[in-house]
Amino acid sequence: MNTFSPSQSPRNFQINLHGIIELLSGHLYSGPQVFVRELLQNAVDALTARTQLDPSWPTGEAGRITLEVWNPRAARPTLVVRDDGIGLTEQEVHTFLATIGLSSKRDEANWDDPTDFIGRFGIGLLSCFVVSEEIVVITKSAKPSPPRPGEITPRANVGVEWRGRSDGTYTVRTLDPESDAALEIGTKVFLTCKPGSEEFFCTNRLIELARDYGSLLPYRIEVIAEGARERATRINPEPPPWRQIYARPEERDQALLAYGRSVFGIDFIDVIPLRAEAGEVDGVAFVLPFSPSLASKRTHRVYLKRMLLSEQADNLLPEWAFFVKCVANANRLKPTASRERFHENADLANARDELGACLKKYLVRLANRDPQRLRRIVELHYLSIKALAIRDDEFYRLVIDWLPFETSMGRMTLTEYRRREESDTLKYVANLDQFRQIAPVAAAQGICLINAAYTYDLDLVERFPDIVPEGRVEAIDADDLARSFDELEPDELDRASTLLDVAEVILRPFRCLPQVKRFLPVEMPALYSLSAEAEFLRSLERTKEVANSLWSSVLDGIAPGDEEIHARLRFNYDNPLIRCLIELNHRPTLEKVVPILYVQSLLMSHRPLKADELALLNTGLSDLIVWGLEPRSPQCSRETA
Template identity: 40%
Template sequence: MTSPQNPESTHTFQVDLRGLVDLLSHHLYSSPRVYLRELLQNAVDAITARQAVQPGAPGAITVRTGETLTVTDTGIGLTEADVHQFLATIGRSSKRTADGALDGAGLDAARGDFIGQFGIGLLACFVVADEITVLSRSAADPAAPAVEWRGHSDGRYSIHTLPASAVPEPGTTVRLTPRADNAEWTAPDRVTGLARHYGGLLRHPVTVVGPRGDGELVTAAPPWELEHRSPLARREALTAYCRDLFDFTPLGTIELDLPAAGLRGVAYVLPTAVSPAQRAGHRVHLKGMLLTDRAPELLPDWAFFVRCVVDTTSLRPTASREALYEDGTLSAVRDALGDRIRDWLTGLAASDPALLHRFIGIHHLAVKALARYDDELLRIVLPWLPFETTDGNVTLEEFVRTHRTVLVTRSVEEFRQVSPIASAAGLGVVNGGYTYDRDLVHRLPEVRPGTTVTDLDPATVTAHLDAVDPTAELRAAAFLAVARETIGAHDCDVVLRDFQPVTAPALLLDNREARHERTRAGLATDGDGLWADILGSLRQETAPAQLVLNHLNPLVRQALTVTERGLAVTTAEALYGQALLLSRRPLRASESALLNRAFMGLLTHAMHHSGTPGSGGSGPGGTGPDITGPDITGPDITGPGSEPRKEL
């Protein structure tokens, strides 16, 4: 402490201040702009402390821009002893002493009213300034002289006292001398925007005064705290606030009020669909001060269809005061807000069915996620949720009117394989390969008793395919034998059936276990050493896949007349490749090679029989041997009375 004979003294911080500022700017705070938030926060806490001992004391904050930037508050102020104890000690908060009392004034009960809890806010200003001046007069000790503290980014600071008349009213003024490399953060327009961004909901008025002396009030009460002339007017005010804040017109508004957690605000339902993987950016204010505008942890993961703005008094911030601290309080608040959103959804069924249908049409994935774990919501919304089916994208309510037995595929691939055939056969199949869909469809009997839901088995589809006339199958026996030999190398059998639609030449049927076994076998073949041995030990006996050729299809009927073995092999591979493409599943390297080989074989065969010199045949000018080889059986296999043999 200084004395009258030595009114000014110079000291140094007991830390490497430059290193600490670098830590704050590059590792703790996301941006230099937080300096103004820290100044506003300290000012609010100072006012709170003064009003705790002097109820009715004025509470206002003034920010002045220009060559220097000043923030003035009408708060508790500091004595010279306070300055020595708190501003010169890194990490200690001026809001409490070691025993928890506030500035010796016995205000421990007021600690819960403070925004800041970490005592490093003033140092954040060194991110944008080389010099900070604090001029303060204490309201707790009116007789004490005013005190000036001047700190430098190189670690020096000085303290000297001033006559009380130098500072007419209690309070504190912080003056920053901006650094040239960060002058943008203290420009008048930027300061006004930052003050409104961080302090727009503060309980104490914040006025920004420009270089010309014109002032602008940047604080206002949020719409959920105001009285409105009617519920409609309140809803319109909340909607207008959403447009200003989030730049969209919400599909719906959900007011949030948790008195036990000191939380109020609004959840806005997005008017367009979003991905569940996109984490929501919720705005969280702590006692009016903006804590963060990216708080995905505020709501359950399934509530990705809303954006929230809330003000709270109970949630704890992290050290940077830019995120929420994960603790039991936050967990309880998250669950309570989730319940509030769920109640809004269930209430729509009775209060506004039209809005419910619009909501489900946009956010059905979110509703499906929630309905899996909420029996009440499941009962209300499941019949109205859209699913991909053999009847198109329809609700289950519509689907079960036609199909009392509902078949569900385990994957999107299975659905794409069987949907054309199942639809033509009158089977009711739902695509269960999308997120949540299979689980939800299996719960349909809980909501619609009498409905049967079973997983689709390939044998079910095969059973609905008509057998081919024995005479026709006998005529095709030679080709089928070559096709089975060729396609059998891919763990696939070949059968001939009649089925609709006629436009589908072939259908590839396999189950999940068979696909897994093929994947395992491929990896074991490509692998080596221990990995190949491990995969080999996992081999399972599974039913082979089936390539079902459609005898009604003109292309297949033409293929069945092929007698040359080489061409029959190529044709079988081409039909198998086409069925693979129709299944829309990812192709393995061997399957891609098969498709290329089949295409090249058919092309070479066509060029060989075109009679053009140099066309790739085995004759003069050709480039390769005849790929067709000898006939399958020697003579024409079509037999008497059958269609004449045709070459492709």
């Protein structure tokens, strides 16, 4: 048995309410305006609770929420929020209003289905302290009180007034019989504006916030200024637009596009219905009329039980769905404590998958029924569609021929590529710098190469044989392309021997072998290429130049020892400059020009220069300038050049 001395007895934590309020306003909530959301949330939950208590309620004008603003000249502005929901008993006031983190809607024993309620955390009312030093709640419960001893009939509850202050104190009193008799079942919340919060007690601003948060709520909400009920502003006159009934599909699409324009300020090009059983999600996605940046966040407007959760929610749709913006409501997904995004759990993951399937189904339908519209969407949002095609084989088969790729012959779809090549073999280059180097050469020879270096393209191309039975792929580099170059005639090769001899000596320190070929375009004097092994060796050599001695020795240990690994520099016999050098057959001239041609070909291959190659460039340029100034330098004839 444990015993405690007085100093060892368990004690309760002390709470600094000012610190809690600062935490909520500065870190948990996005801004002071969320107090409107929390008040609407409490009122809606109170109305829902009353319907669970009495399924025949509401009738007539019952079941409404009003936000009334008073701006007396001699006092601070006041906001009164009324609802005719279930109200609170005196015991519930002590239990729930005065206990931070305890919610009346979390107890499953009290309600048929506590997930019908929006609030769950028991901290919402504290947000009111951000704009008011005091919260006054006057409430009367719809629940009957237990009968007194000796009585049978339950008694009606008496109205209760609760006053909470930002210093952490509160008072509770029961109303006198006269006040209680005049009080209807429900709750009134009174907030008096504290200095600096006047913006939120302005009628127009309050209407704006109430519409933002509550335009889709199921109960009637009105904003009243100075008691003028006849001029009350209705916040939510209609149900969510995607749940309304329309005479024709075209009318529905036009109405939803107009709704999307009013919400996001964008003229969308199409709408997609969304529905997921997981989380009970429904809504609509709008197809963007432009291609968004991949770096931009994909944010959406989401509601929880028809209360706005966030205008910047980023975790409801799949990551690849950046071609749409959506408005959606979820009834069974859990919010985070800040109530500004959904909690990541299995329900959200399942809902996300189902919503992704809705987007896929839409694209499949377009492919079968409206290919022109699909083509337009693909042109705008091909990155999203490529991302989905990688994940889904069936979708890949459907859209692969519609997807655009950059090629050496210009931008084209795979349908256009296969038609042009009259083949189901996709020839591609996986490295962007290599593609830029050899694309002009390939184009001049009529060879169409796909640039597979961009996002998703390599995965799509390499999967082609797995998904398309007759498909094949072939990776191409500069060496592969060079195999199609024309060989020289024996006499031409003999005339080029001096060029090859000089080039071999100059290029030997750089592990590069010279060749002379005939290829297009004639404007290109030389083409540099190297194998994967040579590329790796070159990378090691560049790294050693900037590494310390320890790392240099490590790199020496992993460097390949094969002395036969060489790059290739292929001179173009049909190029006027190369033809001129061959005809001159002048070694001093060749010794000055060949280093420049070597470095130029390296730069055209988009490879960074090593230190010795940079030195070669500097020396070569200096020698070339001095040589050009000499009065008796040999010159090419105009016919040769």
